[in-house]
Amino acid sequence: MGLFLVGFLYLAQGWVACPLLLCSGDFEANQCAKRSNSQVVVVNQNGCNDNFACSFLTLLNWTESNSSESLPCSPSSDLYFNNTWPCPPRTPLKDLAEGSHPKQCVSSLDCVLQDNSTAVCVCTPSAAQRTGLCRPDKNEALFADYWSECELKGQVEDRDWALFFYLWQQYSVLYITEEKPECAVTVLYEFQQLEKVKKDIVGAYELAAVFVFALILGLI
Secondary structure (H helix, E strand, C coil), X not given: CCCCCXXXXXXXXXXXXXXXXXXXXXXXXXXXXXXXXXXXXXXXXXXXXXXXEEXXXXXHHHHHHCCCCEEECEECCCCCCCCCXXXXXXXXXXXXXXXXXXXXXXXXXXXXXXXXXXXXXECCCCCCCCCEEECCCCCCHHHHHHHHHXXXXXXXXXXXXXXXXXHHHHHHHHHCCCCCCCCHXXXXXXXHHHHHHHHHHHHHHHHHHHHHHHHHHCCC
């Protein structure tokens, strides 16, 4: 697959008690987050230094398993695919049986799907809710663009689109989180990677449009 740093969202076991995330600017250089109290984590709104990142997945693991008062930024690099992405068969009846996304949950029992299986209840970067959200199943209608590409070609041939669909499936629950802290999309690594590949895709389309326009004008 050629993908580096494959991460899955924090799986909420039993009753969910997720931290609340807030933003602040009074941080030492290259610090990701600090504890405010047992329920609140303050994220550095200034972000991390170049080649470092503040990952939401790392932050959750830190709040669960580490008693230190602050979390430093971690070394990082951009994610990429180096080949096409084959498409598996689509499994039916994987939408929520009741309600719609974003759906709050305190355990996976709140995330029953139409085939009576359950989705995973995960913690998200909320500034208001300590409950989790049901993580959308990759087969459901939220990812219709991915499945349309699969039905058309049997695989995702463009590497930027392959990475976009992968990240969208992995991190869509972060994007659909309501009442995110204002710095989340600009500071947290998972958002940064999805935003970067979106810009790469837009840039590729703009370049292709310029090329076609130049051909029409006889400039190349």
